[in-house]
Amino acid sequence: MDGTLVDTESIHKEIYRELLKEHDKILTDDLFNSISGMANDNTWDIIAKETKLNIPKKILQKEFWKRAYERVGNCELMPGVGKLLLHLHSNNIPMAIASSTTQHMYARKSASHTELFKVFHHVVCGGSDPAVVENKPNPQIFIVCMDRFEDKPKPCDCLIFEDVLNGVTAAIKAGSQCVAIPPKQALKEDFKLATLILNSLEEFKPEQFALPKYN
Structure with a gap:
């Protein structure tokens, strides 16, 4: 969801950078890329290890979610998403969301797009769903998401859209095809596992994946 459907990754990065700076630590692009797509509970374990930050995780999480909740309420759709x-x-293609966010934050992030997001059959929020124990790059969240469709499709029959390396890795491990839309600052070669790499969903051609062509 974040960075794929709605423009929130830049907000998250800004908050991580702020919190680390307040404790005289630096968020590098490599560190941010390594935590992107993970549940927030895991990200602070990695940040603490890499930056030697000695602050209780619960304090950092609470402040992160407080700032995030304030800022993501009016986030914009990523280019090409609505179309x-x-x-x-309209062509009866089943769709679902598999996001590492919590149900509480999903509601906030999707608040401006409630009608559009009704197209999804279901939503799996890995940050709060008890069925999701392992986070991306583990494929569990995608397996859980697929299993909640009524016809329980095979992974090889599913197409996953991702914007972060952890998500692409999880999608491929799940046995699915994956379209990657990396952030502008990311190195495209890092996403070589993806089935297809695009600059934006505006470039996506459904017929390349046996989906109905745009009119």
């Missing part, structure tokens, strides 16, 4: 979702929905 693609409405097109697939």
Whole structure:
């Protein structure tokens, strides 16, 4: 969801950078890329280890979610998202969201797009769903998401869209095809596992994956 459907990754990065700076630590691009797509509970373990930050994780998490909740309420859709979702929905293509966020934050992030997001059959929020124990790059969240469709599709019949390396790795491990839309600052070669790499969903051609072509 974050960075794929709605423009929130830049907000998250800004908050991580702020919190670390307040404790005289630096968020590097490599560190941010390594935690992108993970549940927030795991990110602070990695940050603490890499930066030697000695602050209780619960304090950092609480402050992160407080700032995030204040800032993501009016987040914009990523380019090409609305067109693609409405097109697939009008052609009866089942869709779902598998996000590392919590249900509480999902509601906040999707608040401006409630009608559009009704096209999804279901939403799996890995940050709060008890069925998701392992986080991306582990493929569990995608397996859980697929299993909640009524016809329980095979992973090889599913197409996953991701914007971070951890998500792409999880999608491929799940046995699915994956379209990657990396952030502008990311190195495209890092996403070589992906089935296809795009600069934006505006470039996506459904017929490349045996989906109905845009009219």
